Each structure stands twice: as structure tokens, then as C-alpha cells.
Amino acid sequence: MCRIAGIIGNKWSKAEVEDGLQRMCDAMQKGGPDGFGYQTLPELNLAFGHRRLSLIDLSENGKQPMAYGKHLWITFNGEIYNYQELKADLISKGFTFQNQTDTEVILAGYEAYGTDFFKELKGMFAFALVDQKARQTFLVRDEIGIKPLYYYSQSNELYFASEVKAFKALDPNWKENKDWPIYFLSFGFVPEPYTTLDGVYNLAKGHFLTWDHAKQQCKTQQFSGNYPNAEQTTQPEAIKQTETNLDKAVKRHLIADAPIGVFLSGGIDSSLLSIIANEQNAQTITTVSINFNEPEFSEQSYQQIIAEQIGSEHISYTVTANDFEQNIAQIFQDMDQPSNDGINSWFVNKVAKENGLKAVLSGIGADELFGGYPSFKRHELIKKLKKLPRFLLKSAKHLPNDKLKRISFLAYKNPIGEYLFLRGFYTPNVVGKLLGISEKQVTKLLSSYPTHEELELLNAEDRIAWFECNIYMQNQLLKDTDYMSMAHGIEVRVPFLDQDVVTGAKQLPTNKRFNQQPKSLLIEAYRNLLPEAIWNRPKKGFTFPFQHWFGSYQPMLNTNHYQNNPQALRLLKQFKDNKLHWSKLFAVYQVFYHARQK
Numbered sequence: 167m168c169r170i171a172g173i174i175g176n177k178w179s180k181a182e183v184e185d186g187l188q189r190m191c192d193a194m195q196k197g198g199p200d201g202f203g204y205q206t207l208p209e210l211n212l213a214f215g216h217r218r219l220s221l222i223d224l225s226e227n228g229k230q231p232m233a234y235g236k237h238l239w240i241t242f243n244g245e246i247y248n249y250q251e252l253k254a255d256l257i258s259k260g261f262t263f264q265n266q267t268d269t270e271v272i273l274a275g276y277e278a279y280g281t282d283f284f285k286e287l288k289g290m291f292a293f294a295l296v297d298q299k300a301r302q303t304f305l306v307r308d309e310i311g312i313k314p315l316y317y318y319s320q321s322n323e324l325y326f327a328s329e330v331k332a333f334k335a336l337d338p339n340w341k342e343n344k345d346w347p348i349y350f351l352s353f354g355f356v357p358e359p360y361t362t363l364d365g366v367y368n369l370a371k372g373h374f375l376t377w378d379h380a381k382q383q384c385k386t387q388q389f390s391g392n393y394p395n396a397e398q399t400t401q402p403e404a405i406k407q408t409e410t411n412l413d414k415a416v417k418r419h420l421i422a423d424a425p426i427g428v429f430l431s432g433g434i435d436s437s438l439l440s441i442i443a444n445e446q447n448a449q450t451i452t453t454v455s456i457n458f459n460e461p462e463f464s465e466q467s468y469q470q471i472i473a474e475q476i477g478s479e480h481i482s483y484t485v486t487a488n489d490f491e492q493n494i495a496q497i498f499q500d501m502d503q504p505s506n507d508g509i510n511s512w513f514v515n516k517v518a519k520e521n522g523l524k525a526v527l528s529g530i531g532a533d534e535l536f537g538g539y540p541s542f543k544r545h546e547l548i549k550k551l552k553k554l555p556r557f558l559l560k561s562a563k564h565l566p567n568d569k570l571k572r573i574s575f576l577a578y579k580n581p582i583g584e585y586l587f588l589r590g591f592y593t594p595n596v597v598g599k600l601l602g603i604s605e606k607q608v609t610k611l612l613s614s615y616p617t618h619e620e621l622e623l624l625n626a627e628d629r630i631a632w633f634e635c636n637i638y639m640q641n642q643l644l645k646d647t648d649y650m651s652m653a654h655g656i657e658v659r660v661p662f663l664d665q666d667v668v669t670g671a672k673q674l675p676t677n678k679r680f681n682q683q684p685k686s687l688l689i690e691a692y693r694n695l696l697p698e699a700i701w702n703r704p705k706k707g708f709t710f711p712f713q714h715w716f717g718s719y720q721p722m723l724n725t726n727h728y729q730n731n732p733q734a735l736r737l738l739k740q741f742k743d744n745k746l747h748w749s750k751l752f753a754v755y756q757v758f759y760h761a762r763q764k
Contacts, residue, residue, distance in 0.1 A: 168230070169194035169652070170241040170315075171215040171332050172294050174303060174377060175323035180208060186336050187215040190327055193335035196500070197328065197652030205231040205239055210379050212296060212303065214241040219524070219655055234273030237298040242269045243328050244291030244313050245659070247418035252286060284374055285309075285390045288418075288665045292369075294326060301379040309390040310663045311358075311371030311640050314648055318366050319375075322382040329502045329649060330361045340364070346504075347601055347757045348608050354506045354591045354753060355641045357615070362503050362760075371640070393620045393632070397673045404678040407670055409691040415664030416442040416527070424524040427452035429514055429658075430480075432468030434538075434685055435529025437700045438692055439661060443527060444476035445695075453478040454526060456485055456514050460711045471697055483517045490715045500653035504756040506749040508646035510710050512653060519654040526651075530643050531662030534634040535671045536688050537680040541588045542630050548584055551576050563593045568750075571596075575612075581622070582615045585633040591753055599733035600754060627680040716748040717741075722755045729758060 171190040173183050187204055195202075198217020206213045216230040231241045246252070249268035252275055257263070261274045268289075275283040276295060281304065290312035296303040305326055307315045317326040318333060327333060334340050341364040349356050359367040369375055372391025377384045399407070420426060420443060428440045430453040444451045453476075455469040466482065473480035490509075497512050518526050533539050551559070551573060562573035571593045575586035592600070594608035601608075621632050644660075651658040661667065671679060679687060689701045716722060723742070728734035734754050740746035 168219050168243045169197040169217040169328040169332075170243045170292065170294060171325075171327040172241065172303075173213045173323075173325055173336075174211060174379075175325075176211040177323065180206065183213045187213050189335045190332040191215040191217050193332045194327070194329050194652075196655060197649075199655045201229060203230055205233075205241075207239070207296065207298065210296065210298065210301065210303075212379075214239060214294060214296070216241045219652075219657060230269060232267075232269050232273065234270060234277060238273050238277060238295065239298075240269060240273055240293055240295045242272060242291065242293035243315075244289055244293065244308065245421075245657070246271060246287050246289040246291060247415075247421065247664070248286075248288040281374060281376075281387075281389070290660070290663075292328065303377040303379065305369055305375040305377075306389075307369045307371055307373060309372035309665065310668060312644055312648075312660060312663060314645065315369045316361060316366055317369055317375065318363075319377075319384050320365055324377050324384060330363055330366060331502055333363055333366050340366075345611055347760075348597055348603075348611055350504055351592045351597045351600060351753055351757060352586065352590055352594070352608070352612055353637075353641070354589070354749065355645065356503050357637065357641045359616075393624070394669055394673045396675045398675065399678060401678055404674050404687060405691045407674075408667075408687050411664070411667045411670045412438075412661065412688075412691070413442060413446070415661040415667050417446045418664065419527055419659045419661045420447055422525050425452070425522055426525040426527070426659075427454050427481075427518060427521075427523045428478075428527045429453075429518075429529070430455045430469050430472060430478075431529070432465030432472070432700070433529070434688065434696070434701050435532035435662065437468075437472045438532075438688060438696060439527050439529055440472050440478065441476055441692070441695050444478065451476060451478045452521075452523065453480045454514060454518050454521065454523070455480065455482045456510070456517065457482055458711055459484060459486060460714070463711050468700060471699055475697065481517065481521050483513075485513050485710065487711075487715050487718070489513070490710075491719070494719065497650075498759075500650065502649040503645070504753075504760065505642070505646050506753050506756075507642050508650045509712070511647050511650040513710075515651045515654040515656045515658070518656050523656065525657040525659060528647065528658045528660050529662060530639065530647060530658075530660045531635075531668075532685060532688065534631060534639045535662060535668065536685040537627060537631070538684045539630075539634060541634060542627050542680060542684070544588065545626050545630050548576065548587065551587075563595050578613045580613050580615060581617055581629075582612065582637075584629070585637050586612065588630075588633065589638055591750060596733060600731060600757070602731075626676055628676050631680075712748045713744075716752065722751065727755065727758055727762075729761075731758075734758065 173187055194217055198219050201218040204215045214231040231239050233239050246268035249271040253271045256274045263270050284306055291308045292313040292315035294305050316330055343362055343364045346356050346362045373386050373388050375384050375386045428443050430436045430440050440453050453473055457464050457466045497509055556577045559577035560574055563571050565571050572587045572590050574593055575583040595605045597608045598605040624632055647658050737751055741751040
């Protein structure tokens with residue numbers, strides 16, 4: 167896992183390009199602490215940069231940017247889990263290799279099959295590959311969207327990087343995207359493809375961008391990622407298929423030449439990964455857990471059940487309010503974009519780093535794929551509410567309760583209104599007051615948010631799963647996990663998002679994939695291994711005592727911070743009266759914090 171950057175264009179001198187590339191990579195140094203490299207190709211006005219985190223082939227052979235032959239170069243962030251199978255095929259066709267990396271396999275695979283090879287890659291990846299013969303550069307992002315790849319293309323220029331902050335490092339005067347505060351206060355994050363910077367976008371997952379050096383133009387194409395058609399199967403077959411796919415995925419995700427562990431929260435997902443990893447690995451598994459002095463948030467007893475069952479080397483750290491106060495300033499600096507849900511990830515990765523790990527498995531994706539959230543029970547409620555007259559739905563914004571206010575989102579013709587009803591933060595009338603703009607402006611922006619046409623073909627739980635995977639997980643969980651883990655030089659791997667696991671789950675009929683009990687398919691597949699104490703209890707998310715801790719965080723409680731904005735001050739009072747969730751005030755705090763930094 168690494169950080170990548172690049173500059174294509176002729177407006178700067180070679181020295182200016184090299185200096186700019188260095189600044190971009192330095193801004194992402196934490197995500198690639200094991201080395202820096204760059205390659206310039208003046209005849210193409212191109213420069214690739216790379217910061218390395220070594221996990222496979224730790225020698226200098228894995229250094230990037232990497233060449234293949236005399237005309238291919240790549241700068242690559244990620245892991246290709248099926249690279250050994252792909253390599254065997256390429257060797258049988260006469261291709262030779264100089265090292266043991268998955269990086270070189272991408273280069274040889276492109277040489278053999280061109281851009282068709284991209285869809286053969288199974289893993290998490292974002293890379294730039296230049297073909298000097300064809301005078302083309304490709305930016306490529308994995309079909310699940312696990313790794314980010316940001317780019318700017320305008321005026322015969324193309325810039326790209328693994329983090330948004332790299333663009334700001336390239337040009338400190340880079341303009342902000344004026345709409346990001348609207349998205350952030352509405353969603354709780356800045357949703358793809360948008361970012362906080364003007365003209366900087368996240369490349370869509372399962373797509374590649376082609377830059378034509380002759381025409382100095384780009385186009386984007388999809389290579390993978392459509393929702394597969396459901397296949398008829400029996401429940402026993404569905405259970406067996408799920409077990410087979412997940413077992414293989416965990417085995418693939420354990421491939422590394424550096425220490426690897428498992429995040430163990432005590433829930434179903436992380437417990438399963440720990441158990442399967444223990445069965446797949448001959449060595450003792452390392453499990454990493456976070457706990458709290460506040461007993462209502464502690465999952466220690468459940469973590470201990472699994473750690474003892476598999477005999478893992480168990481690392482448990484108690485995060486205190488003092489830890490929070492001492493580190494919150496650093497956490498703010500490590501955020502690539504504003505977020506309401508990355509602090510917990512920052513701490514657990516810090517513990518992993520301090521205990522010598524370089525890669526850790528995480529249970530992200532199980533809830534979204536197998537119906538683990540309460541939202542999966544609300545599809546019937548959405549259908550009923552949407553039958554109400556639109557004027558009545560719109561009027562819900564005046565209701566006193568925040569959850570009831572969100573009914574107003576169902577008046578949108580755009581299906582994004584359904585997601586905002588389920589997980590939205592503030593309604594447009596509140597956002598408008600916070601930002602000093604019209605409610606109509608907010609509504610227009612949100613109701614025109616682009617969603618995929620495949621969503622219209624789905625109904626019931628499959629529709630909810632689409633929202634949870636493509637909006638919430640994509641923009642909140644994966645994005646936060648990426649930059650908060652890389653802030654500590656840790657690679658987080660997500661076996662539940664292995665391409666075979668995802669495709670297998672999506673191909674199941676709705677009634678086989680989702681049942682009355684959340685994640686029943688996973689439970690049935692591993693009933694003989696997973697203790698009942700883990701799965702037969704109320705769902706409890708991996709949460710911190712933030713309501714209490716932020717209640718003592720003076721910068722957020724300071725009325726001067728909110729620039730005499732009446733709506734913000736009302737929300738601050740609600741929080742102080744314990745009538746507002748910490749995350750909602752934290753979102754407002756971040757918007758005003760960024761406004762003060764301009």
C-alpha cells in the first residue's frame with residue numbers, strides 16, 4: 167500500500183515539475199513511509215511520484231515508479247490478491263519477471279492484453295500507467311472503490327494523487343469547491359465524485375481514465391462493477407457459496423511479507439475474520455482491540471471469547487478521554503477531507519502501528535452486503551411514505567424531531583432522497599441557515615446528485631444495500647479508513663469486499679441474501695465456528711464515548727467559533743442540553759473551522 171501522484175502538462179519547467187511532485191508526495195508521506203521515488207518523461211511532459219509502504223517483496227526490487235520493457239511505467243497504490251495466478255498465465259505466454267511484486271504483473275498484463283487486463287485484477291488498487299508507444303496514460307481504480315484516486319483535468323493538464331491534500335500542496339492557492347459545505351452538512355461527508363477542492367474529482371470505481379498525450383485530452387470508461395443478475399439457488403447452496411468465497415478471500419488477503427493482524431471489535435464480522443484467518447494461517451494470528459473505561463461502550467468480554475478460542479496474540483488498548491484530548495489536534499491534521507466518522511479508525515490503527523503491524527484485516531462490507539443495519543428493515547416504510555402527497559412530505563421539514571424532518575427528503579424525485587431519509591444529517595432549511603444561502607439552492611444541489619441507473623432496477627433490501635454500499639460505505643467508511651490508516655503507515659484490508667464475495671452476494675436472490683435476522687447468511691455459514699454469545703445478541707456498532715468526550719472539548723463549545731450564526735448557536739445549545747448527537751455539532755464545527763482557515 168502506497169501513495170501516488172502525477173503531473174502531466176507543459177506549463178511548468180522540468181525543475182518546477184519535480185519540485186511540485188516532491189511537495190505532493192511529501193504531503194502524503196505518512197501513507198508511504200518506506201521510500202520515495204519519481205520518474206519524469208519530458209517527451210510526454212509527464213512526471214510520476216510514489217511513496218512506498220512495503221508489504222510484498224520488501225527489497226529494492228519493489229521500488230516505484232516501476233518500468234517494464236522500454237516503454238511502460240507505473241505508479242501503483244494497492245494490492246492485487248490474484249497476482250500469482252495472473253503471473254502464472256503470463257509466464258506460460260512467454261513473459262518474464264524481474265521481481266516478486268504484484269506491481270510488475272500489472273505491467274506485464276497490460277503488455278499482453280491492453281486495457282482488457284484491468285478487469286482481471288482482483289484486489290484494491292489505484293494506479294497510473296503510461297504507455298510511451300501509444301502515447302497514452304491510464305488512471306485506474308478498483309471496481310469496489312476501496313482505494314481513492316483523485317484527479318484534475320483542465321487546460322491541457324492532468325494532475326492526480328491519492329489524497330486531496332496533495333493538490334493543495336502543489337498549489338496552496340487552489341480554490342475550494344463552493345458546494346462542499348452543502349454536501350457535508352447534508353450527508354455527513356463529501357460524496358464522490360466531489361471533493362473540497364474546485365475541479366478535483368474522485369475517479370469512479372471500476373473505471374479508467376485515458377489521457378491522450380497527442381490531443382491533450384481525456385476520456386473515462388467503465389471496465390467493471392455493474393450489479394450482476396440474480397441467480398436461482400437453494401438456501402444450503404447460498405450458505406455454502408458464501409462460506410467458500412469468504413474462506414478464499416481471507417486466505418488471499420493474508421498474503422504479505424510483513425506482519426499482518428486482524429481488527430477484533432467483538433462483533434460478528436471481525437470475529438469471523440479472526441476465526442477464518444486463524445484456520446488459514448499456520449502462524450499465530452495477532453488480534454487488535456480497542457476498549458474504554460466507560461462500561462456501556464466496552465466489548466472486551468466478547469473480544470476475549472474469540473481471542474481465547476483461536477489462541478491469538480491479543481493486543482487490547484483502553485482509549486481514554488485523555489487520549490482523545492491529547493490526539494484530537496493531530497487527528498484533524500490527518501483528515502484528508504472533513505469527516506464525522508474517522509476518529510475511531512485513527513486510534514485502532516495507531517495501536518496496530520505501535521505493536522509492529524503493517525497490515526490489518528477489517529470487517530468493513532459485511533453489514534452492507536448481508537443486511538446488518540437497521541436500514542434494511544425500513545424499505546417498506548419508505549414505500550408507504552412515498553405514497554403521500556409531495557406537499558405533505560415537504561412539510562415534514564417543520565417537524566420538531568430530526569429524524570422526522572428527514573421525511574422531507576422523500577419528496578425528491580431523485581432516489582438520493584431515500585438515502586438522505588435513512589442517513590442524512592441536516593435538512594436543506596437548516597443547511598441554508600447555517601451557510602447563509604437559500605433553502606432552494608441547497609435543495610437544487612442535493613436533488614440533482616448523480617445516482618446510477620442500475621438503482622432503478624432494484625427494490626426492497628437490494629435497494630437499501632445499494633445505498634449502504636455505494637453511498638455510506640463508499641464515502642464514509644472506506645474513505646475514512648484509507649486516510650486514517652495511512653496516517654499511521656498501516657494497510658487495512660477488507661476481505662468482505664473481495665470481488666468474488668461481493669459478486670457472489672449480489673447474485674443471490676433477495677430472500678436468500680436477507681432474512682429476518684441480520685447477517686443470517688453469514689451466521690449459518692459459520693455456525694459451527696462462531697460462538698452463540700457473539701451472534702445471538704443485539705447489534706452494537708464500534709462506537710466511542712464521543713457524546714461525553716466532546717462535551718468537554720472546549721474548541722467545539724466556544725460560542726465565538728460559530729461567528730454569531732443564530733442556527734449554529736441554537737445547535738450548540740441543543741448539544742450542551744444533551745439534545746443533539748455529537749456528530750451533528752461536530753459537522754457544523756468543521757464547516758466553521760474550515761471557514762476560519764481561509
